[in-house]
Amino acid sequence: SQTIHQWPATLVQPVGSPLSLECTVEGTSNPNLYWYRQAAGRGLQLLFYSVGIGQISSEVPQNLSASRPQDRQFILSSKKLLLSDSGFYLCAWAKPTDGNSPLHFGNGTRLTVT
């Protein structure tokens, strides 16, 4: 069966510090991968998605970047965190289809920038 792992579960970082959140998927190959952010009291905002190694699409301009160095690894990064980067970050994967494959989410990372 397929599983998705995200770490760390919680993170407190000072403003201006770098960030690296990692997500890995097991039990499937060539998945579509996604990073979402959930701000308090709001829905989920798609940040990045990837359909293959080295292929990253950014949905919104921001202080963050994403990379996919391996087929089942997706990394969210920042060189210098802002207070507004605080939130709950969710990684997800889906089988590459025509859209009828649901997203499968990790347990998320709670990021607090102080």
Next chain:
Amino acid sequence: AQSVTQPDIHITVSEGASLELRCNYSYGATPYLFWYVQSPGQGLQLLLKYFSGDTLVQGIKGFEAEFKRSQSSFNLRKPSVHWSDAAEYFCAVDNFGNEKLTFGTGTRLTIIP
């Protein structure tokens, strides 16, 4: 612009009572429709999905949803809620068939004894 609306931010129901969570979308064609549930501090779990065919779909945990094209709605229902159903529920839409879901802002469900 594409949008998904969940008009109820917070709903409180008694345990054993029926539940309906509303979801409306604005798209030109019939999209793919999903409902997800999120427990506090956790990721999202798929409850059910609609792609085509029968407009009443059954999901996990006793939930069902009905797609109504004329109302652009995909409301989630459960005949009798349990205390363990307390969570946040998200409706989501994929209009272009590319797994780039647009989510509603969520409805937080509280269950009272």
